[in-house]
Amino acid sequence: MTARATRSHELVTRSDCTLSRRSFLKSASVAAGSLALSTAIPGTALAAPATRTNPSGPVRVSKERLDKLAATFYAVFNEGNILPAPFPDKFAARNDVELRRIVTFTRIPETGERVEVSGLLAVPAGARGALPLVSWQHGTILSFDQVPSNLLRLDDQKYELRDNVDSIETLFNIQRFAGNGYAVVAADYVGKGPYRRGRSEAYAVKGATVQCCLDVLSAGQRELRTLGLRQSSLFLNGWSQGALNTQWLKQEMQRRGIKVRAAAAESPFNNLAESFHYWSNPAAYPASESSYPMPPAWITPCIIVLLGSYRRYYGLNDLFKTAIKPQYRAFAEKYWTDYSLDGEIAKSIPPADDFLTDGFFDRFTNDTNSKFMRRLGDNGTTFWDYDSPIKFYYGMADEALPPRLVQPAIVAGGHFADGVPVKGASHRGTFLASLYGESTVLNGSPTAFDWFNTLL
Secondary structure (H helix, E strand, C coil), X not given: CCCCCCCCCEEEXXXXXXXXXXXHHHCCCCCCCCCCCCCCCCCCCCCCCCCEECCCCCEEECHHHHHHHHHHHHHHHCHHXXXXXXXXXXXXXXXXXXXEEEEEEEECCCCCCEEEEEEEEEEECCCCEEEEEEEEECCCCCXXXXXXXXXXXXXXXXXXXXXXXXXXXXXXXXXXXXXXXXXXXXXXXXXCCCCCCCCCCCCCCHHHHHHHHHHHHHHXXXXXXXXXXXXXXXEEEEECHHHHHHHHHHHHHHHCCCCCCEEEEECCCCCHHHHHHHHHCHHHCCCCCCCCCCCCCCHXXXXXXXXXXXXXXXXXXXXXXXXXXHHHHHHHXXXXXXXXXXXXXXXXXXCHHHCECCCCCCCCCCHHHHHHHHHHHHCCCCCCCCCCCEEEEEECCCCCCCHHHCHHHHHHCCCCEEEEEECCCCHHHHHHHHHHCCCCCCCCCCCHHHHHHHCC
């Protein structure tokens, strides 16, 4: 296995990192855990491949630039002004960071396909010896390239990050963690990023997601060794879709007997069948407060991406026909192809509560629909007994995920599971508060950053 030349700032590895489909499906979920850098993640790598970085080196981002960018988007994510404004000086980064793109191979358990995937490695500039590592799982992005590794665009000092174009949530993790002594690894996911090559994404597809995250994590660990660094502890962090992925990762690592120091999950989807029902019919889940926000317009595109992903990776070939009302199928097919909501298209997004075929949640409608719901049920993470600390941060005004759909995972998670209700927080506000919130908004709990620090 050899490395090939590639663009500047990219680390390319070659590894047929795979679990057999049969063995993976036997292994309930997937996970990121705490392991020594000298140890490959069991079952993910046949051998440590040769690696190299391009001569031009990593992208270096100064701590001052990190703070400026974080302050800019802090104001955007601070919906409802639940946190102090402006960006508090006490959250300033202590060091510059270096960014590298990771490129490796993964095998998709659901289909057997071997594909190239990318991710990001961020390390504190000038780091030496041992340092903690955070595996960051990003949230839903309704585009193909709003991914962690594309933050290498910051190599251009004049480049200005944009919301809904760049991975701002990853920026926050880099500023908070890598800017304060942690290494951060983040997968772009299957069907996303510069190595997509027209592939559909695998949204909430368990096997594909888990294997990709594990393989990118392994590649990042190998690069840390190349840089002369040693991992002291491994932490997991994820938001929204990434919170689901974080639970999968933690559970799989636990199944394999690999310790995780701690995990944090913000706006953590866990019961996928119930969440899908809520998105489509929130009236079936009456809130305790009449003023609780309804699901936003972007839920319908998420439903399309979920249906498209399960059609593609689970072989539910007629799912759009059986699940979507006839008048909306053309819209769904087009959106699944190009993820475009430009111009007048944005004005014609079908309402989520009228999108699915009549009776979808009330009775048998079609064998394919039944198979889809069973897959959602199989991929849930709710009922798991965790063997290391995990915090679930959930917003008390989260428009995509009401508290009642989070709490069962906390109840079932055992004594290591802890819930952190975030006062007045929307979906974005929940994530922001998990990194920068005061204890008053976090029900007396620390941020994920402060909490991780206590465990070092």
